[in-house]
Amino acid sequence: MAEDKMKLENQICFSLYATTREMTKLYRPLLADLNITYPQYLVLLALWETNPLTVKALGSRLYLDSGTLTPMLKRMEKEDLIERYRSQEDERSVLVGLTEKGRQAEDKAACIPDLLLENIDMSEQEILHLKNTLNRMLEGTKEKGENG
Amino acid sequence: MAEDKMKLENQICFSLYATTREMTKLYRPLLADLNITYPQYLVLLALWETNPLTVKALGSRLYLDSGTLTPMLKRMEKEDLIERYRSQEDERSVLVGLTEKGRQAEDKAACIPDLLLENIDMSEQEILHLKNTLNRMLEGTKEKGENG
DNA sequence: TGTATTTTAATTGTGCACAATTAAATAGTA
């Protein structure tokens, strides 16, 4: 066998890199109505599950740090999707909570997962298997990396 | 079954998004010696396969447009890894070619694929299967998307 | 030939993404 590992074609990370960006592009028209980006959509998904969340908790959930989240959350606050306020118990923490507009956006977004899947020509089972493989890969990096 | 598709946990694209970024982080220390970023490494990989390439061809290969490539290539030119020059046959096209330093970087980078794989706790077969699945997914987006 | 269309990069503007640093609050401890 002995494939050339220096070839782009043989690199798993390039496949990940390219596929992720193409998938993100598929979201763009679906998120246009809500006037949000894909990372902002992820913040909303997290908050629709648990509201409110600290910046720290949001970062752990999305694998993002405050350097990314702080400016993004400020933009979302300006759009009146979320609000930010210091925690009473721990003044270091900033809580991120949904506004009424942010809560209502969930209804508008309810169709997005299905619409997105329509663009992917793969069986439900295959997608599930892919997701599981990726999650295992992701968990594996926690040992080496320095992620919370 | 009827899982909640609005949950982050159940979204394939979130797994892709998070895993890709964590993988890219694994490259950082491996690329530190060469003083390049992961996207710059991809440009070099493409050029080590075919030298030179037009910006257009590079973009098709990496799924990037000139808005991303032009400034990135200028940075790489400043670092003396590549050179850029207009094509003689077609003055619209800009050719990107390796410099001596860019060529020599291939030797230094030769160990990177293996070093990276050491960080992924998956069998060769499983990685191959994952790569094939992603590539199929990527190809599928070409039908819908507007990619060259 | 001359004009409209297409192709190719570059530019402009916005929004992540992340390393490194800073500052404030809390926790730990002598």
Added chain:
DNA sequence: TACTATTTAATTGTGCACAATTAAAATACA
């Protein structure tokens, strides 16, 4: 208590990523 260490966000600076626009060159074609 005072003093150190840790935790939490924000800030700073750099580098993608991409939509939209612009400008130059090549092509199509009337």
